[in-house]
Amino acid sequence: MNQTIKQLEYGESFIDRHIGPSIEERQKMLEVVGAKSLDELTRLIVPADIQLPHPPATGDAQTEHQALAELKAIAGQNQRYKSYIGMGYSAVLMPPVIQRNLLENPGWYTAYTPYQPEVSQGRLEALLNFQQMTQDLTGLDLASASLLDEATAAAEAMAMAKRASKLKQANSFFVADDVHPQTIDVVKTRAETFGFNVIIGRTDQAANHADLFGILVQLTGTTGQLHDHSQLLNQLKQRGVITCMAADIMSLVLLESPASMGADVVFGSSQRFGVPMGYGGPHAAFFACKDEFKRSMPGRIIGVSKDAAGNTALRMAMQTREQHIRREKANSNICTSQVLLANIAGFYAVYHGPVGLKRIAQRIHRLTDILAVGLQKAGLKLRHDSWFDTLCIEVADKALVLTRALSFGVNLRSDLEGAVGISLDETTTVEDIQTLFDILIGDSKAIDIDKLDSQCIAHSNSIPPSLLRKTPILTHPVFNRYHSETEMMRYMHRLERKDLALNQAMIPLGSCTMKLNAAAEMIPITWPEFAELHPFCPPEQAAGYQILIAQLSQWLAQITGYDAVCMQPNSGAQGEYAGLLTIRRYHESRGQGSRHICLIPSSAHGTNPASAQMAGMTVVVVACDKQGNIDLSDLRTKAEQHSDELSCIMVTYPSTHGVYEETIREVCKIVHQFGGQVYLDGANMNAQVGITTPGYIGADVSHLNLHKTFSIPHGGGGPGMGPIGVKKHLAPFVPGHSVVHLEGVTTSLGAVSAAPFGSASILPISWMYIHMMGAEGLKMASQVAILNANYIARRLKDAYPILYSGQDGLVAHECILDIRPLKEECGITEMDIAKRLIDYGFHAPTMSFPVAGTLMVEPTESESKAELDRFIEAMLAIRHEIRRVQAGEWPLDDNPLVNAPHIQGELVHQWEHPYSRDLAVFPSQAVFQNKYWPTVKRLDDVYGDRNLFCSCVPMAEYE
Known part of the structure; x- marks a missing residue:
């Protein structure tokens, strides 16, 4: 009972939960590094002229429960109105099985970009599903694994059109005036820096412009009108103009594919496939194009390849297109995409399947028809005679209608001259339609919704016959077998087990800071x-x-x-x-x-x-x-x-x-x-x-x-x-x-x-x-990140040269291990070490960046001394294995490093390697106690790029 109140409070602080090493462990690590305290280590490493006299005043640290209570009160000041604003954003019903098993699951949300495909096969398969979904709905040959949002996807489409166009002297890009306004805004911004001339006008004016390299139209206009762009697009294609089309993903379930209308590029937001609006994001954009444009395509593409044993395996295809390698000649500067959100959308399609999606889309459209017919019977005029889920209604007193809507807790679209907009979604109910009648005509009692429904079923022509989809979608077995929650849960878990995420091990990637994503931070x-x-x-x-x-x-x-x-x-x-x-x-x-x-x-x-x-x-x-x-x-x-x-x-x-x-x-x-x-x-x-x-x-x-x-x-x-x-x-x-x-x-x-x-x-x-770290906690996090990196560097410097350091051989928050001397001596590469680390239960550090032939390690402040020691021991054990190769005990072409990673299936086959099965898969006691099993051997990158295949493979390949 000798503890002070302050010490008791410290024991409850989030700082202790976030920072991995305890006070005692930090002191032991400081002794190894050669400093007496974190402050002394900071003074030794950071130039004196840039050190702050005190940390920024962001306040005192809060406990998890204090911060959550405060944020809950702030969240309570948001008002949850029913929004029919549309413009590319819709209310959704995220399936609980996806929310619990993916969005709230650190096995999915703490994983890193799949640059190491052997430990990423689960999310790669989920992304391949997303690509297949995109290809099916757009009708195009090739789809990416997501872009940032619909508007930036439009800007990327414009840039791609210029790259792909053979009309090298053309410098104008036509944008239809009924594309969403935020999309036009972002396109104009991007065009400004590229020096493109953006022409905004009615689609019937597009063909009059001679200087076009590309055009952007929207299948479902921002005010709801459906367009059959076939004639225009085919006319422009004959001139060599690249044709781009924005599309609503839910409407594509019922509408003819944009590819059949002649679109070269199709994009949109996948938000309404189960991802909440969230005041704007994050939302994964889908993006698809013709095969001929694949090397000009922005973003990442997941491709089917083979592993070293000849088995089907997935990887990021054509990585040489990425900005990391091509620098200022890259197709795009995109580094992070929207994988987690693309996976939600992809699983939404898997869970509902083609039948379920069609049921959802038909219900949305049917309710829209009912609303449209009822409004017309009441004497209101609709601006368009075709629609999927959006109506543009002309009103005499717009201010009155908008005010009445707010009194019902409803938001309508308000930026249209002389009209209001209403976009329905999968959350819309019959009761909501009645409320909309009350808002727009003042009385819903005179409206017989059942009678309207019968009329709509018998006579609906709001989707022109030429625009109705005639080909099946989502025919692959993955979209047709996981419709019960039991099967869906098991499928998602099966994919999760293939991946290595922070809930299993440290991910020591330099320049990427894979630190704790605390549960208290994620809950809100x-x-x-x-x-x-x-x-x-x-x-x-x-x-x-x-x-x-x-x-x-x-x-x-x-x-x-x-x-x-x-x-x-x-x-x-x-x-x-x-x-x-x-x-x-x-x-x-x-x-x-x-x-x-x-x-x-x-x-x-x-x-x-x-x-x-x-x-x-x-x-x-x-x-x-x-x-x-x-x-x-x-x-x-x-x-x-x-x-x-x-x-x-x-x-x-x-x-x-x-x-x-x-x-x-x-x-x-x-x-x-x-x-x-x-x-x-x-x-x-x-x-x-x-x-x-x-x-x-x-x-x-x-x-x-x-x-x-x-x-x-x-x-x-x-x-x-x-x-x-x-x-x-x-x-x-x-x-x-x-x-x-x-x-x-x-x-x-x-x-x-x-x-x-x-x-x-x-x-x-x-x-x-x-808020939970507070000013002192934030500073401590930086200092411990520096300590952890220097602890690793000091422990490994005799086994692997540290490429760069400051005074006294100290580094910042990451260190670079130079593997080039080993490669020169015995042929073992940074790739071999990276793949062997998988057998030890680790994701590899960053390979060959910023210097080829190196490994860059950043442990972050969240990793405990025990986990740092486990990584160090793995790296030292691998160095010992390299010495055995150097000594000729194992041949260069047959040793645990060049054959890594090792998978379970190898253990039941004939073993002809000069090292044991035990050493292959259980190289340390830590691994024996908690084994991560990769599901594929080393990927064949050359095969994947020479045989580009970016669609779902037959289920038999996995089984």
């Missing part, structure tokens, strides 16, 4: 107060969201040392683009629009040059010295050489090499001296929070990876969230929005995402993290 995202809001609802209905966003923005501004934060970018790459766009607009406002040079260190992540190219900038590479630091002499020379054209520098801190560069302030000073701005990439903020800030260092703008530093989970490859922090002089130039006007923002400058606050529904995760 399923609260209906957050999940059900439409992004374009009246602002007063989203008061809780406004409080949440304002508080989180304030905390992030303090943590980064910036003056303002824009929450719109819905991925890290999108944040890079938004930040560069802000710089570009700032220069233009000062009459310096000619500033287009973006300096980028040679060590930079591939998204940096890809984003710079997308923002209309010219990349000039700055050299790094042998220690991995920016070469100040080369920087000064190039900054001066391009002084009249210098726009900015993109720099990562700590450096991509895992070191706190001593000269970072000098870098900022040089760039500012020659009129440029400093963009500090937020990828490594987990080594800055509480210790320093980009603003204090001297940067002007940064994006923040909330899905890294601030605990939003990776979800197997997304969602991400990439808000930008800016200094005061840049604040007026951050992205705005054409539908929702943001306070203090010049809205005419255009949006980068479909929703004004990006993926708003996952912001509670970061709010909870910051």
